[in-house]
Amino acid sequence: MKKNINVARAWRDEDYYLSLTEEERASLGSHPSGTVALQDEVLASITGGCCSTEVCGTYYCSPCPRWDWCN
Numbered sequence: 001m002k003k004n005i006n007v008a009r010a011w012r013d014e015d016y017y018l019s020l021t022e023e024e025r026a027s028l029g030s031h032p033s034g035t036v037a038l039q040d041e042v043l044a045s046i047t048g049g050c051c052s053t054e055v056c057g058t059y060y061c062s063p064c065p066r067w068d069w070c071n
Contacts, residue, residue: 007032 010017
């Protein structure tokens with residue numbers, strides 16, 4: 001008897017995913033949200049969690065300040 005796999009749960013619930021056999025994991029296919037390739041320039045512009053003086057000339061730490069504070 002083949003086990004019914006809840007695909008959505010498998011991708012969002014790590015414990016459930018780890019409870020699956022290697023064969024069951026392989027049958028899931030790739031992650032439904034897919035993969036994203038970002039260029040180095042885009043990655044360099046992401047500031048979540050780091051400090052920057054480039055926002056509006058002052059020193060801010062994440063979370064990023066509202067953009068309208070710099071205008």
